[in-house]
Every structure is written in structure tokens, then in C-alpha cells.
Amino acid sequence: MEEIREAPRALREWERVSAHSHIKGLGLEGLKAKPVAAGMVGQTEAREVAGVVVDMVRKGKFAGRAILLAGPPGTGKTALAIAVAKELGRDVPFVPIAASEIYSTEIKKTEFLTQALRKAIGTRIHEMRRIYEGKVDELSIQQEPHPYNPYTKVPVGGTIKLSTTDASQKLKMDQSFAISLMKQGVETGDIVQIDVDSGRVAKAGKSREAAEKEKVDLTTVQIAEVPNDPVLKHKEFVYTLTLNDLDVAQSRAGVSMFGLLFGGSERKEISSETRAGVDGTIREWVERGKAEILPGVVFIDECSMLDIETFSFLGRAMEQELAPIIIFATNRGVTMVRGTDLKEPHGMPLDLLDRLLIIRTSPYARNEILEILKIRAKAEKISLTDDALDYLADIGAQTSLRYAVQLLAPASEIAGAKKSKCVTKGHIERARRLFVDVSRSVKHLKEFEEKMLK
Ligand SMILES: Nc1ncnc2c1ncn2[C@@H]1O[C@H](COP(=O)(O)OP(=O)(O)O)[C@@H](O)[C@H]1O
Ligand SMILES: [Mg+2]
Numbered sequence: 001m002e003e004i005r006e007a008p009r010a011l012r013e014w015e016r017v018s019a020h021s022h023i024k025g026l027g028l029e030g031l032k033a034k035p036v037a038a039g040m041v042g043q044t045e046a047r048e049v050a051g052v053v054v055d056m057v058r059k060g061k062f063a064g065r066a067i068l069l070a071g072p073p074g075t076g077k078t079a080l081a082i083a084v085a086k087e088l089g090r091d092v093p094f095v096p097i098a099a100s101e102i103y104s105t106e107i108k109k110t111e112f113l114t115q116a117l118r119k120a121i122g123t124r125i126h127e128m129r130r131i132y133e134g135k136v137d138e139l140s141i142q143q144e145p146h147p148y149n150p151y152t153k154v155p156v157g158g159t160i161k162l163s164t165t166d167a168s169q170k171l172k173m174d175q176s177f178a179i180s181l182m183k184q185g186v187e188t189g190d191i192v193q194i195d196v197d198s199g200r201v202a203k204a205g206k207s208r209e210a211a212e213k214e215k216v217d218l219t220t221v222q223i224a225e226v227p228n229d230p231v232l233k234h235k236e237f238v239y240t241l242t243l244n245d246l247d248v249a250q251s252r253a254g255v256s257m258f259g260l261l262f263g264g265s266e267r268k269e270i271s272s273e274t275r276a277g278v279d280g281t282i283r284e285w286v287e288r289g290k291a292e293i294l295p296g297v298v299f300i301d302e303c304s305m306l307d308i309e310t311f312s313f314l315g316r317a318m319e320q321e322l323a324p325i326i327i328f329a330t331n332r333g334v335t336m337v338r339g340t341d342l343k344e345p346h347g348m349p350l351d352l353l354d355r356l357l358i359i360r361t362s363p364y365a366r367n368e369i370l371e372i373l374k375i376r377a378k379a380e381k382i383s384l385t386d387d388a389l390d391y392l393a394d395i396g397a398q399t400s401l402r403y404a405v406q407l408l409a410p411a412s413e414i415a416g417a418k419k420s421k422c423v424t425k426g427h428i429e430r431a432r433r434l435f436v437d438v439s440r441s442v443k444h445l446k447e448f449e450e451k452m453l454k
Helices: 007-018 044-058 077-087 099-104 109-119 175-183 208-214 243-250 257-262 272-288 308-318 366-379 386-398 401-417 425-434 438-453
Strands: 066-070 094-098 121-145 153-163 168-173 190-195 201-207 232-242 291-295 297-301 325-330 334-336 343-345 356-360
Touching: 044 066, 044 077, 044 356, 066 077, 077 094, 077 297, 077 325, 094 099, 094 109, 099 109, 109 121, 109 243, 109 297, 109 308, 121 168, 121 175, 121 243, 121 272, 153 175, 168 175, 175 201, 190 232, 201 208, 201 232, 232 243, 243 272, 272 291, 308 325, 366 386, 366 401, 386 401, 386 425, 401 425
Parallel strands: 066 325, 066 356, 094 297, 297 325
Antiparallel strands: 121 153, 121 190, 121 232, 121 291, 153 168, 190 201, 334 343
16 A cells, blocks of 8 residues: 555545535435435425436536535535435535635635545546455444544544455555545445555445445435455456546656645645646546546535636536536625625626526524434434433534534533533533533623723
């Protein structure tokens, strides 16, 4: 396996999507949203509209258009965008960016955007490789503090035991391998393939036995057969790389040591010849049946902060033959379009607004918040008493879903410190006293100001 890897980039993406690891799709039946399905709860109208969009995309009828998700914070805009990518199929890339990032990098805005768009186009490649293949019997992932932020934990390595119908083998894994496994949500009972030379992981699905044992939702889980022969073999390996991965690999020769250590390599500008070269290769592979193209999703959060140049660049990008789906999200109403002196809805130029399909998201009812909390607790492997769950749902209804979700982790720490296996209402009360929500912090400062004025 490679010795040096670009951990920072993998880490950043890991942090962004882990809060939504429970989202497996839109949870639709036909075009109708089931109240709770595929990790999704409520927000049925928005999910149904998103389902129509997915249908249009599949039929090639969405070209030249984009989606705008408009709704208050914590109403599932990011969750919906991820669900759209999941609905489009396995290995379809999802690239989240915040509008403010475009201005904070040292590369040109257009280069940053081009990289984001090319990260959102996957190519599924079929190749004969040396691979490890089997059912995951044991999986132990070691977590350690983040190298640049010691207060968050990230996977650093671990071991995995694979078995076939004929043999089994235990393997050691390095960090990017561990991240790759966690990102794909690999668990015991899954069938995986691992490329020996690159450490790339491809998940084929869940074994029938594990699916039956865990009573998984068969509409969202792929079943795969346990392979035979030894674990290590020569076989067709199917893996997905993005156009940007290929661009970076092509231009590797010029990557400096600084880039490798500090993640600067992805910020390097990539020449248009390099990109043309990659496009040419992929076109040839597609023609030979060695690769398929998987257009994915670029999710641009806080889009009211984009400026007029960026909007026009994206408007042009949407019309390209090979374009990912762009999903914008905002919680702003009418506001200034950056770089102009015009006020427009959501701070977006009218010609772009015209081409958007707008999906509204609204705040959740208490019972929906309760359902989401249940799912999140399960994803974070936290067990709650019924009382605790009820209390947390009340908090969510009074403050915000996000605040309630965020109390799960500290409450679980408090329970752990008290050697309790379950999080109780008491532990949540304690977490709530320790961590105030926005309305309480504002009230606190107001009281303080009033005292100062006297
Ligand atoms: N309808 C939903 N079903 C399940 N989980 C949801 C739903 N809406 C939001 N969540 C979860 O609640 C949290 C906050 O939602 P998020 O998507 O970040 O909201 P927004 O992007 O609108 O601010 C996330 O962990 C998200 O996955
Ligand atoms: Mg969001």
C-alpha cells in the first residue's frame, strides 16, 4: 500500500458527512414518501419533489437546470442533498462545499469550482487486479485524536478479517484504508473487495446471512454472495474514482513535499492539458467498456454568499455535456447579490433563479424530531431510556433539531462517566445545563447588557 496519503482531504470530507451517516436515500415508494424510511423522517413534500428530480435526472431531462433548497437551519437541507446522491446509485459522488470556502482558498475561484465539479463526476473502472475479497468477519478500527485538531477523533488504522467459503485471512489497515471503510459504512457481515496495491475498498453488499440476522431494510441494502477461493486473488476489481482524482494523479509529478504534508496538493492549479488528457483517456475507456461515468452532486451551502461571477460560471457549467447536479441551499430570503447592487430572492441573479427548481423545507413537528433522534442515537450507538428520548424531543421542539441532536454526544459522555450503560433524562438535563442553546445564550447577554447600562 502507498506510504504517503492525502489525509487532510479525506478527513475533511469525513467530518462533513458523518452527521448524516443515517441517511440512505429519500425513502420513497414510487413517488410517494413513506413517513419513516431509508433514515429519512417527515419532510415528505420536499422528499417527493426531490424524487421527481431524481427521476428527471435518470431520464436525462434535467440538463441545464439546478436545485435550490430553501429553508431554516436544521430542516434537513444537507440531509436531502445527500439522499438525492444516494438515490442516484452506488458510488455516486457527493461533494459538499460552503460558499465561503470559494473565497478562502489560495487558488482562483474558477479553479476551486472546476475541482469541485470534477470531484462530483465519478468514473467506475473495471480492471484485472490483485485483490483481497471476502465477507467481513471482524472489524476493529482504531480511533485517535485528529492530527490538526486533537479534540476530535478520527480513524487511524485497524484490522479486518475477511473470509470466503474456503478460507479466511486477517489484514492490517492504514489510515486512509480505515477512513475509506468507515466512509462506505463497511460493517461486519458485508462483502468487500480491497485492491492490494492501492488499498482501495469496494463494498459489494451485505451477506444474506447478516441481512437476515440484522433484519435490514431490503429496499436500501444490496445483498451479495460470499465469494469462494482464497481471500487473495487475481480478479476483476470494480472501483470508482472521480475525474479530480484522475487529474491529481496525472499531475502528481509536480506535487511538492509541502503539499503532501499540509494538504496543499489539492489546491494546486491543474493545467487544462492535464484535464484534457484525463478526459481523453476516460472517453476511450468508456468506448472500450472499461469505465462508466457516474455524474454526482455538488452541494453548495450558504449560496446567498456567492458572487455574480461565480453564479455565471456555474450557470455555464450546468449546460456542459458532462455536468454534475448542482444543489444550492440557503436560509436567506431577499438579499443583495454579491458583486452587484441588486437585491434579489436568495441573493441569486434572476437568470439563474429562472432555471432552478426550488424545494422548500420546513421545521419539524415534535414526533418527527423524536423519530430523527431515535435514528441518530442508533447511528451514534447511544442507548437512551424512553424518558430521555421524550425529554430530548421536547428540547428539540422548543429549541432546534440540531441542538437536540448535538446534546446526544455530551449526554452520552456524562452517562459514561457515571458508569451508566443508558443515557437517562438526568444525563440530558445535565448536558443541557452545561451547554446552552442560542436563545438562552442571547438572553444571558441581554441581561448582562441591561445590568451594564444601569
Ligand atoms: N428528514 C430528516 N430525516 C432524518 N434526519 C434528518 C432529517 N432532516 C434532518 N436530519 C438530520 O438532522 C440534522 C440537521 O439537519 P441538516 O440536514 O444539517 O439541516 P440543514 O442543512 O437544513 O441545516 C442532521 O444530522 C441531519 O442528518
Ligand atoms: Mg446544512
